[in-house]
Amino acid sequence: MNYLIVGGAGFMGSNFVRFLYRHLDPDSNIVILDKLTYAGRTENLKDLIDKPRVKLVKGDLCDEGLVDKVFSEEEPNYIVNFAAESHVDRSINEPAPFIRTNILCVFTLLEALRRHSFREYIHVSSDEVYGDLRDGGSADENWPLNPSSPYSASKASGDLLVKAYHRTYGIPVKIVRPCNNYGPYQHVEKLIPKTIVRALHSKPIPIYGDGSQIRDWLYVEDFCEALKTVIDRGATGEVYNIPGFNERRNIDVVRDILRLMNKPEELIRFVDDRPGHDYRYSMRGDKIRSLGWKPRTQWIDGLKKTIEWYISNRWWWEKLVSDKYFVQDTPWS
Numbered sequence: 001m002n003y004l005i006v007g008g009a010g011f012m013g014s015n016f017v018r019f020l021y022r023h024l025d026p027d028s029n030i031v032i033l034d035k036l037t038y039a040g041r042t043e044n045l046k047d048l049i050d051k052p053r054v055k056l057v058k059g060d061l062c063d064e065g066l067v068d069k070v071f072s073e074e075e076p077n078y079i080v081n082f083a084a085e086s087h088v089d090r091s092i093n094e095p096a097p098f099i100r101t102n103i104l105c106v107f108t109l110l111e112a113l114r115r116h117s118f119r120e121y122i123h124v125s126s127d128e129v130y131g132d133l134r135d136g137g138s139a140d141e142n143w144p145l146n147p148s149s150p151y152s153a154s155k156a157s158g159d160l161l162v163k164a165y166h167r168t169y170g171i172p173v174k175i176v177r178p179c180n181n182y183g184p185y186q187h188v189e190k191l192i193p194k195t196i197v198r199a200l201h202s203k204p205i206p207i208y209g210d211g212s213q214i215r216d217w218l219y220v221e222d223f224c225e226a227l228k229t230v231i232d233r234g235a236t237g238e239v240y241n242i243p244g245f246n247e248r249r250n251i252d253v254v255r256d257i258l259r260l261m262n263k264p265e266e267l268i269r270f271v272d273d274r275p276g277h278d279y280r281y282s283m284r285g286d287k288i289r290s291l292g293w294k295p296r297t298q299w300i301d302g303l304k305k306t307i308e309w310y311i312s313n314r315w316w317w318e319k320l321v322s323d324k325y326f327v328q329d330t331p332w333s
């Protein structure tokens with residue numbers, strides 16, 4: 001089986017490539033297609049890049065000619081698409097790259113899927129497409145899409161295109177909708193790494209609004225297992241939520257990290273809330289559970305492993321932080 005992992009040099013993609021490599025049949029290969037934006041780094045694949053059955057192609061998913069070439073030369077059976085602009089704050093400042101990557105590049109890929117033979121396309125979506133579940137409840141896979149930010153609207157648009165290509169052209173697809181992931185190789189712009197890195201420097205830790213917003217957290221290794229479960233045992237044409245069953249307020253996430261790192265809560269700074277900020281995301285997970293998957297990693301264990309990874313891998317993130325990183329609390333304040 002040949003796997004094409006688009007966006008495999010980012011946070012979740014590189015973790016999945018590492019997971020897949022550990023479970024790879026001897027006659028299978030992994031090809032990664034990644035534009036290597038600010039979020040995609042060869043450092044994320046350092047231990048994998050020289051392996052004989054792993055290949056990195058640097059390129060843009062919107063490049064139709066390149067995508068055709070990769071399909072013709074590599075003959076992938078499974079295509080998993082992680083490629084995205086993924087940071088909500090950036091989407092508020094500058095939506096255009098989000099529309100391009102999360103919608104137009106998905107369209108380019110779907111058109112390529114019409115031209116080439118393959119076994120299945122797995123599209124990585126997000127819990128954010130369901131929008132704000134402020135009033136309670138948890139979204140199942142049939143819940144209406146109600147995105148709030150340019151990021152989540154672009155992700156929802158990608159999902160709709162994938163569904164349309166399945167229905168209209170019979171393209172074999174599966175969509176997964178993960179909740180917030182955390183773990184090694186996550187960019188320091190995201191909440192958990194940002195808190196760890198700032199705490200290590202004893203610098204202020206910004207929290208939007210009053211920090212009461214609720215997110216569901218899943219250790220990335222558990223996500224990788226869930227995704228492999230969907231590839232192996234999920235039904236074609238279906239959507240699978242991948243929740244962590246672990247809803248927490250942002251302020252409590254930050255407090256847990258500070259406590260584990262023996263740092264004072266006085267580092268916390270409440271800053272202007274993000275415009276349009278969703279209060280709560282929440283998904284039901286009956287469908288993925290029915291395939292036999294559940295998360296293995298307890299919250300505090302996952303946090304400890306993540307903190308230890310950032311402490312032991314300064315080489316990985318030191319290049320990403322500058323003096324500006326520590327003073328710029330929000331992009332709009």
Ligand SMILES: NC(=O)c1ccc[n+]([C@@H]2O[C@H](COP(=O)([O-])OP(=O)(O)OC[C@H]3O[C@@H](n4cnc5c(N)ncnc54)[C@H](O)[C@@H]3O)[C@@H](O)[C@H]2O)c1
Nearest residue numbers: 007009010011012035036037039040061083084086126181
């Ligand atoms: N991180 C999370 O908690 C989370 C939660 C739910 C859903 N998701 C979704 O999961 C996917 C992966 O998220 P992540 O956090 O790993 O993102 P990331 O930003 O760390 O990585 C994105 C990757 O896509 C690549 N990329 C961007 N534009 C590209 C293009 N035009 N062509 C080829 N490659 C391109 C980047 O170089 C990078 O390697 C995304 O689709 C995201 O929307 C993430």
